[in-house]
Amino acid sequence: MKRSYIICGVTGEDSKKSLQEEALRLHERWRGKLSIESKVPVANVYDLSIAYTPGVAEPCRHIARDPSLVDVYTGRWNTVAIVTDGSAVLGLGNIGARAALPVMEGKSALFKAFGAVDAFPVCIDTQDPGEIVRTVTLLEPSFGGINLEDIAAPACFEVESRLIEDCDIPVFHDDQHGTAVVVLAAALSACRVTGRSLDELKIVINGAGAAGIAIARMFYHVGAREIILCDTSGIVGAHRDDLTPVKREVAGWTNPAGRRGDLAEAMRGTNMFVGVSVKDAVSREMVASMDEGAVVFAMANPDPEIMPADALAAGAAVVATGRSDFPNQVNNVLGFPGIFRGALDVRARVINREMKVAAARALTDLVGGNVSPDYIIPRPFDPAVPAAVSAAVADAAVSSGVAREPRGPEEVAARTRAMLGLAG
Amino acid sequence: MKRSYIICGVTGEDSKKSLQEEALRLHERWRGKLSIESKVPVANVYDLSIAYTPGVAEPCRHIARDPSLVDVYTGRWNTVAIVTDGSAVLGLGNIGARAALPVMEGKSALFKAFGAVDAFPVCIDTQDPGEIVRTVTLLEPSFGGINLEDIAAPACFEVESRLIEDCDIPVFHDDQHGTAVVVLAAALSACRVTGRSLDELKIVINGAGAAGIAIARMFYHVGAREIILCDTSGIVGAHRDDLTPVKREVAGWTNPAGRRGDLAEAMRGTNMFVGVSVKDAVSREMVASMDEGAVVFAMANPDPEIMPADALAAGAAVVATGRSDFPNQVNNVLGFPGIFRGALDVRARVINREMKVAAARALTDLVGGNVSPDYIIPRPFDPAVPAAVSAAVADAAVSSGVAREPRGPEEVAARTRAMLGLAG
Numbered sequence: 001m002k003r004s005y006i007i008c009g010v011t012g013e014d015s016k017k018s019l020q021e022e023a024l025r026l027h028e029r030w031r032g033k034l035s036i037e038s039k040v041p042v043a044n045v046y047d048l049s050i051a052y053t054p055g056v057a058e059p060c061r062h063i064a065r066d067p068s069l070v071d072v073y074t075g076r077w078n079t080v081a082i083v084t085d086g087s088a089v090l091g092l093g094n095i096g097a098r099a100a101l102p103v104m105e106g107k108s109a110l111f112k113a114f115g116a117v118d119a120f121p122v123c124i125d126t127q128d129p130g131e132i133v134r135t136v137t138l139l140e141p142s143f144g145g146i147n148l149e150d151i152a153a154p155a156c157f158e159v160e161s162r163l164i165e166d167c168d169i170p171v172f173h174d175d176q177h178g179t180a181v182v183v184l185a186a187a188l189s190a191c192r193v194t195g196r197s198l199d200e201l202k203i204v205i206n207g208a209g210a211a212g213i214a215i216a217r218m219f220y221h222v223g224a225r226e227i228i229l230c231d232t233s234g235i236v237g238a239h240r241d242d243l244t245p246v247k248r249e250v251a252g253w254t255n256p257a258g259r260r261g262d263l264a265e266a267m268r269g270t271n272m273f274v275g276v277s278v279k280d281a282v283s284r285e286m287v288a289s290m291d292e293g294a295v296v297f298a299m300a301n302p303d304p305e306i307m308p309a310d311a312l313a314a315g316a317a318v319v320a321t322g323r324s325d326f327p328n329q330v331n332n333v334l335g336f337p338g339i340f341r342g343a344l345d346v347r348a349r350v351i352n353r354e355m356k357v358a359a360a361r362a363l364t365d366l367v368g369g370n371v372s373p374d375y376i377i378p379r380p381f382d383p384a385v386p387a388a389v390s391a392a393v394a395d396a397a398v399s400s401g402v403a404r405e406p407r408g409p410e411e412v413a414a415r416t417r418a419m420l421g422l423a424g
Numbered sequence: 425m426k427r428s429y430i431i432c433g434v435t436g437e438d439s440k441k442s443l444q445e446e447a448l449r450l451h452e453r454w455r456g457k458l459s460i461e462s463k464v465p466v467a468n469v470y471d472l473s474i475a476y477t478p479g480v481a482e483p484c485r486h487i488a489r490d491p492s493l494v495d496v497y498t499g500r501w502n503t504v505a506i507v508t509d510g511s512a513v514l515g516l517g518n519i520g521a522r523a524a525l526p527v528m529e530g531k532s533a534l535f536k537a538f539g540a541v542d543a544f545p546v547c548i549d550t551q552d553p554g555e556i557v558r559t560v561t562l563l564e565p566s567f568g569g570i571n572l573e574d575i576a577a578p579a580c581f582e583v584e585s586r587l588i589e590d591c592d593i594p595v596f597h598d599d600q601h602g603t604a605v606v607v608l609a610a611a612l613s614a615c616r617v618t619g620r621s622l623d624e625l626k627i628v629i630n631g632a633g634a635a636g637i638a639i640a641r642m643f644y645h646v647g648a649r650e651i652i653l654c655d656t657s658g659i660v661g662a663h664r665d666d667l668t669p670v671k672r673e674v675a676g677w678t679n680p681a682g683r684r685g686d687l688a689e690a691m692r693g694t695n696m697f698v699g700v701s702v703k704d705a706v707s708r709e710m711v712a713s714m715d716e717g718a719v720v721f722a723m724a725n726p727d728p729e730i731m732p733a734d735a736l737a738a739g740a741a742v743v744a745t746g747r748s749d750f751p752n753q754v755n756n757v758l759g760f761p762g763i764f765r766g767a768l769d770v771r772a773r774v775i776n777r778e779m780k781v782a783a784a785r786a787l788t789d790l791v792g793g794n795v796s797p798d799y800i801i802p803r804p805f806d807p808a809v810p811a812a813v814s815a816a817v818a819d820a821a822v823s824s825g826v827a828r829e830p831r832g833p834e835e836v837a838a839r840t841r842a843m844l845g846l847a848g
Binding site for chain 1: 458464503531
């Protein structure tokens with residue numbers, strides 16, 4: 001009873017409360033969502049002599065001679081660290097590394113279910129960017145990839161760029177790039193619905209944290225030139241003297257008309273609103289002030305910047321949220337599992353822009369001819385998603401010259417399906 | 425064919441070679457011995473809303489208010505870091521953190537198979553003790569215990585003691601204490617065979633690395649007073665001016681007669697030889713020079729200090745090795761899984777001496793009345809071992825006041841058997 005009620009949509013305070021109570025009860029019963037299992041037999045003396053001493057010495061010797069063989073004789077190539085300092089967890093803010101662990105365990109479960117990736121939560125007990133970078137760099141012998149998670153802006157930008165420099169494995173901040181990939185996919189489909197092209201759109205992004213800035217950069221990279229970024233003080237621009245270094249940099253290539261003012265001012269006459277901010281940040285009037293055929297992505301969690309019914313009533317042509325109980329759920333789970341699956345399968349050195357754009361286009365292509373105002377992005381449990389994304393990402397890694405173990409997209413897709421136990 | 429050949433004993437160069445080749449081939453096929461699995465369902469929107477957002481926010485909030493609840497709502501309480509810097513791996517020496525990973529994966533498999541512990545390999549890319557300590561300390565939010573592995577002496581002593589000071593979870597260097605526990609168990613049984621008591625024994629330990637020093641300390645702790653430690657330069661004593669600080673400390677309470685000389689000199693007239701050194705370090709003549717009813721633990725791997733047949737021919741009453749193809753295998757797998765199982769089950773703050781001695785006595789008690797020169801220690805696959813050790817360790821943790829979640833030994837034994845899927 002309770003369950004079907006919740007599936008129908010977590011809209012009232014009562015159902016929210018019952019979901020929270022159920023989640024707490026189950027977390028206490030589970031006492032951990034992950035299990036580290038042996039894939040190999042250790043049932044008798046012979047098994048041990050192969051998987052452990054004395055046999056294990058042989059792969060050790062080979063890796064000692066050529067450290068790159070660690071990805072041949074161990075599971076490092078498929079093992080990802082989910083790294084957090086607990087400074088920006090979900091909508092909960094800076095709750096610390098311990099309190100972030102339930103989320104990271106859940107993330108690991110998603111990595112396995114949707115990407116066949118072995119992902120381990122690395123919750124770090126410092127919020128000093130230099131210490132985070134040093135710690136993660138020292139762990140590189142155990143990991144084939146780094147997924148940064150729930151690290152607050154602006155520290156996240158420094159941590160990410162320094163890790164990319166210091167590590168020879170993919171480093172990916174999901175709150176930035178995972179979100180940007182899925183938003184780009186949704187935006188490309190929305191453009192098909194409204195008959196516009198992305199590079200002619202006037203776009204307002206509300207929320208200048210990790211996600212907002214990454215989305216702005218992604219849109220700019222694929223050709224959009226009229227982007228306005230807003231934070232809690234309004235439009236980000238050269239006129240502001242309160243900007244962080246990162247926002248100052250973004251101000252250099254956004255807001256080309258030098259507009260000033262608040263979010264309502266920014267939205268007037270634009271074609272697309274992207275919210276990664278807070279509940280109720282947008283009114284009906286603000287949507288009504290947009291250009292005809294407006295696209296509204298209201299992705300604040302759990303409560304969107306404006307409810308879909310209100311946005312549609314105010315004239316929006318396409319609406320998306322982060323919620324599973326409305327159409328067009330913009331959910332990172334569409335991105336990171338397949339992105340890492342593809343990157344790991346060709347042992348990419350990095351996850352570069354080409355690979356991210358390829359992931360977004362793969363998601364848009366999956367929607368394809370079925371695109372409609374209520375269907376601009378695949379559903380999170382669409383079984384076609386992981387292989388489509390991994391194949392596109394691997395292909396882009398090979399084309400852009402960052403793959404250490406090149407494979408064709410068909411092979412990567414087939415491997416992904418096999419690892420996930422899906423029919424070919 | 426090959427398999428049964430190897431089970432019979434890895435004695436010739438041919439069989440050693442074939443085992444190594446098979447281990448290499450299988451490691452390449454496995455490409456990793458571990459899998460990180462979700463224990464909870466993530467098959468639909470409802471599952472995700474409990475294990476991930478939005479439901480997961482509720483346990484996060486509780487942990488943010490009271491960080492100790494991380495051990496109630498996550499798997500941290502049962503998760504152990506297997507930490508190495510790759511400086512002293514098996515008999516291979518300083519092969520580095522990457523080359524150590526196959527061993528750490530195998531160790532994790534043993535932790536699960538014999539202790540139902542989720543253990544993750546943390547291979548650290550530095551051999552600076554301060555950096556190792558800082559890295560591990562920063563990872564404490566993810567782990568309920570730390571197993572140090574294959575870190576060379578003397579750095580291992582500094583790393584261990586500083587981590588014990590800095591961390592509020594058990595820190596255990598298996599090469600030291602795991603070995604010392606199993607050796608003590610074997611020694612207690614050997615005393616029953618020879619009719620002596622441990623505190624009257626004259627003991628020579630050859631090898632003054634992590635294991636040798638820990639064994640010396642353990643024997644001293646349980647009452648032995650005539651202990652001589654030897655390193656490659658002979659007897660460790662106050663007369664030596666080449667000692668590390670740790671060996672100097674040990675020299676203060678060993679070698680009470682102030683003897684000088686080499687290993688042969690040290691062994692004359694003693695009751696027990698404990699070798700954690702190298703192949704062929706001991707001759708028949710050296711064993712023959714020991715007192716009547718001599719006990720010889722020749723544990724160099726893979727080839728012992730003296731072969732059992734030679735030691736017995738020279739008059740030894742009891743012989744043990746590290747090898748699975750002879751009686752009396754002194755194998756750490758008898759210790760660390762049950763020791764951590766017991767410590768984790770009562771959420772012990774540390775693994776103290778009382779717990780280590782309790783583990784040793786539990787192993788000796790399992791041998792009990794069946795003790796004989798050929799059976800002084802349980803076999804590694806004896807299914808009674810994990811629960812017996814965990815119960816004794818948990819009980820000692822409770823008695824010594826370090827258990828955060830006290831449970832009786834019967835409950836711990838039953839939980840251990842249940843977690844391992846063994847009949848009660």
